[in-house]
Amino acid sequence: MTRLRFATVTMAALLLVACSPPTVPDVTYYRLPPAAPPQRLQQPLSILPIEVGTFRSEGVYAEQSVLYAATPDAGALRAYHYQLWTDPPARGLQERLTNRLREAGVSTLVTDRLPASVQALRIKGRILHYERVQQAQGIVVQVAFEMRVEQDSGEPLLEQNYEVQETAANESMSATMTAFGAAVDAAFAKFQSDLVALAGGKS
Numbered sequence: 331m332t333r334l335r336f337a338t339v340t341m342a343a344l345l346l347v348a349c350s351p352p353t354v355p356d357v358t359y360y361r362l363p364p365a366a367p368p369q370r371l372q373q374p375l376s377i378l379p380i381e382v383g384t385f386r387s388e389g390v391y392a393e394q395s396v397l398y399a400a401t402p403d404a405g406a407l408r409a410y411h412y413q414l415w416t417d418p419p420a421r422g423l424q425e426r427l428t429n430r431l432r433e434a435g436v437s438t439l440v441t442d443r444l445p446a447s448v449q450a451l452r453i454k455g456r457i458l459h460y461e462r463v464q465q466a467q468g469i470v471v472q473v474a475f476e477m478r479v480e481q482d483s484g485e486p487l488l489e490q491n492y493e494v495q496e497t498a499a500n501e502s503m504s505a506t507m508t509a510f511g512a513a514v515d516a517a518f519a520k521f522q523s524d525l526v527a528l529a530g531g532k533s
Contacts, residue, residue: 355412357412357414359414359415360415361417362511362514363508363511365511365515368433368434368519374435374436374438375436375526378451379438379440379444379448379450380440380453381443381450381451381453382428382441382442383442383454383455384421384424384442385420385421385457386456387418387420387456388457391419391420392418394414395410395411395413396409396414396462398410398462398463399463399464399472402463402466404461404463413503419460423514424442426518427518428441430522431453431522431525436526449481450482451481451487453479454478454479455475455477455478456478457474457475458474458475458493460474468500469497469500469501469505469506470496470498470509471495471496471497471506471509471510472493473493473494473496473514474491474517475491475521477490488525488528490521493517494513494517494520496509496516497509
């Protein structure tokens, strides 16, 4: 092979390498780690069934992507392109709270759906914060929910915000998921305590 031909082939190979598209990361789906079983109440709080509705999620909180804050004060949010929740948070949180209240025995029936004609206590949640934040001390998970308990008349028996921050053990996504689980369960534990107080029961 002549020197000119060798140089031409080499240049063509380099151009092909330079023009090849970058490797696309694998899409990874995350779910919260299993929750620790809550302490079971001595008796149900209510003879009425309890319905836990799908959490309201507005704007970026309605997306399936894991969200992260671009600034330490969480004033700007971005979405990971390849880091997703297995279910939208609104549905995953509904399922986790339903299971918690069911295992705690707050009522003989705790479900995520009931006919509108059935008398029940209805729990409605709204996502206020649900993001991963880089701060000076490391990765912090921030969750906040607006929780509302209604009877069939629509009159609120309880309406309260619950906010928890949890520092992750390290900067990995697995540690972030562990922190999300701990933060969500801490917020739900506070809500359950208020639910017990509302019913005049004891845990």
